Amino acid sequence: MLTCWEVNSTPPAGSSVLNCKEVSFIHKMLRIRRAKLLKIVLAALIAIFVIITMTLLGITMSFQEIFLKILYQNLVYAPGSKFFEVWNASDVSKVKFMAYVYNLTNSQEVLNGGRLNFEEIGPFVYDEHITRINTHLSEENPPKRIRFSHRHVFVFSRASSVGSTYETKIIAPNMQYMHFGGTGQHPFVTYTVDELLWNNRYTVLGFNVANFGLFASRNNSITKPITLDTGVENIRNVGKVLELNGKRRHNLFKQDEADMVGGFQAERLSPGLEVGTSVKLLISSVCRSVRAYAVNKTSSVHRSDVELVVFSGMLPGTSDPSTNWEERIYCNPKEACPPKGLVSFKKCLQKDGGNLDLYASLPRFLNADARIVKNMDGIPEPNEKEHGSYIHVEPLTGLTLEGLERIQLNILMANKNKDYQSMKGPYYMPIVWYIRENIADKATMDAFKTQILDARTNTAFAIQLACGLFGMMSVFWAVILAVLCLRTRKQAEEEEQLTSVVKCTTFSLGNYESGTPDVESVETSSILSDET
Template structure:
């Protein structure tokens, strides 16, 4: 009996040992496989000549649409008598965006970086828009107010307000206020000013894939007073690095506003029509608004002679001045989301922003860094 009990014990011990060994082998195999899989995947994600990634990067097949909502001033007479401005939203005016990259030159046979030029072209999509781009005229005080505040010498063409079509407001070099200034809100973006980039391929370090080395031959800007504000960080927005997770941060350099912006991975979601694919939600709003670093990220873009814009606004004037366009403009999230509440209070009956609708976000596949929705 004792011999039988001892044999059973020995059998159980051997079985347990075999189980532990098999479990360890399985665990090691899984870890090795995961590392091997990620290593192979990351090599495929480098932007190299002839690769699938290069083809999709240089000529994206997925259509990108650009929607514009404009605000029409509806109480010109009352405003001249001291009333608060009343605005009416008009839109969307939808454009298909074609991102063209050309003059692509790789540095070596096995390149670590390469240069190219990029231009964006926009084509109006009437079937997705509220009306024709030459539809009802818009009344705007946008440029006249800015010039009045700057006390620039000028004379009005048609009184203190301008009347123009959505097309003229967005794209046309239309004489808005004075005969010496011709400007459209997005005129410089519609293929008229190619930007020259030099970026990393990601061959040696996949975390740097697509990150910018130079813009128009410069490794940093000379627009702002602070060195950190003049740094060129991140990609041009065509891609993000792989291996992302909740808490990750990524940066994009936006040439039209002369600055790099930070985006934060704050949540997870499922891909549209593919609930089996999990995506990360990146937001331009910091997860902790009380973080003192957020205040510095805004203050470092204050520039002597221009001051600091109100909270939630980005001053575009220093960037425009660097290209010879002296127009006072500011950028904000839709409906001034996250901005100083006094801005909204300065308007008559201006609707409150809705974070779910008006926040800026990007959906990214975390393992590959592919941007799927924005």
């Protein structure tokens, strides 16, 4: 039992007397021990919060890299990829196809040496159903290559068109005559729109020998198999064309750069492309690649909060073979290069047995050599917005979410024999221009925004918020520790100044009768030293 006595009081017999300063020192040491324990706990809490904060800060700084790594793993053409699962399950798509035909209203005047006069008629609208077939992955694990083909079927939409393709008639160049190169026929003939586009059949003894419909080879047909890079080795190469019909070369051009099969399909490009970059697109119908340029940014049709990069081809300053070597390498060394803004089909058609001098351009000769339309009337003035060819690509993933392919087909006509009479020229005669419109629907855009774009933003915000909270908690506990240290120091200084003297005795619990203490008095300072 511990009892405190006044200085002049007599302590009970059998007690040990302790000095006042020694008692004060004991109490002080106990408080110091408790304070030290509390300091250790607070210091541990601060250390934990600092470690968590620094970890979150590190994650925040490297979040983009981590997120992109996970995202890219799900963009490849390989089992386990989210993109591949969706892509492989949805093998049917639909594209809106609209054609505008040119009617030559004064064919006889042209043969007499007059100017060309055209009437543009359209649109004639079709639903183009595209089915992916014969998909095959290479045998590596994970696969490095994927091969597939497409089947195209066109279904006419009378309600959306200006008229019936079987009833609407036009005058256009005689395709059969120009293919065979004979004489004794008229250079211009009357077609129905259906014949011009799909069913211009050449028969011998009742047998169909050839079909000169401009798009006959597309309808109800299977495209040549195309082989793409799956992207498992390098995400920048995902979707890059490696082979066309099992071949790495077109075998049409002398320059290796022109003859090698390469570029991307318009359906998807390399991730991370921004305005100012460019990419080559393989156009299999002309057996060559065309460079597309990222010229602008735009909002999605269905969601204004989804930003897309606009890629466009055949720009005014890039489509001239005389100034752009990438166009010049496709020229025939024995012939002059096509005028600015025209791309020749001739070699590609000859490869498949065709013999028409066809050229592609943008509708209404947009960005083409102005001399082409100098002797033509009835060609409306074009503009980039309505007659340019674009794909709208989401830059993070490289996926094409909107596409507007606008192409015009033209045929070169020259006065080669008496059948052309007094016709001037040569002319790049426009025949038809078309639009292929493919825009992701709103449901797709909503899912894309929520599952990819918002996930990226929300996760980054959550990590930054957690980092801030743990940082604030670290500061909070550090302030408490600092206050505790100051209070402990102040109390210690005050206790040093205590001067009251108290005598304390420790009663012996087991021996009151003897009158002598059970434990001899010893120096308290030495006991405390041992305890300490």
